[in-house]
Amino acid sequence: MSDQTKGLYNKYQIINRETGQEADGQFFVLKPATDPAARAALVTYAEATSNEQLGIDILNWVSSLPKLAKCDWCDTDVKGETELTHPHMFDMAIGGRMCRNCWEHDREVYKGSYGEDIGEFKPIKGVQA
Numbered sequence: 001m002s003d004q005t006k007g008l009y010n011k012y013q014i015i016n017r018e019t020g021q022e023a024d025g026q027f028f029v030l031k032p033a034t035d036p037a038a039r040a041a042l043v044t045y046a047e048a049t050s051n052e053q054l055g056i057d058i059l060n061w062v063s064s065l066p067k068l069a070k071c072d073w074c075d076t077d078v079k080g081e082t083e084l085t086h087p088h089m090f091d092m093a094i095g096g097r098m099c100r101n102c103w104e105h106d107r108e109v110y111k112g113s114y115g116e117d118i119g120e121f122k123p124i125k126g127v128q129a
């Protein structure tokens with residue numbers, strides 16, 4: 001089951017670096033590198049905290065992260081254009097950007113149905129991380 005359907009659950013164990021022991025209390029872990037909701041939550045936190053330096057540091061951190069991008073077929077967020085490609089010859093949606101999963105799915109479908117190979121996934125920019 002993906003994280004997108006699981007709801008709230010006890011996913012991570014938090015270890016206090018000073019004691020090496022599991023921290024007491026309840027925590028919520030955010031991963032802004034890949035999660036736009038985490039970025040929104042961090043910006044809200046930065047604005048709400050009374051620790052001015054922490055707020056500045058969080059805003060600087062979030063704004064320094066690579067821009068997220070989204071697959072126009074499955075609506076999945078990806079890390080950036082290194083994980084997206086332009087549409088293939090059988091689905092020329094102008095300006096659309098497709099993730100590797102959608103590309104591989106379409107590749108199998110067109111191989112099976114039409115005997116045509118749309119080729120390898122080629123990222124828009126650079127090499128996939």
Ligand SMILES: [Zn+2]
Binds near residue numbers: 072075076098099102
């Ligand atoms: Zn996709």
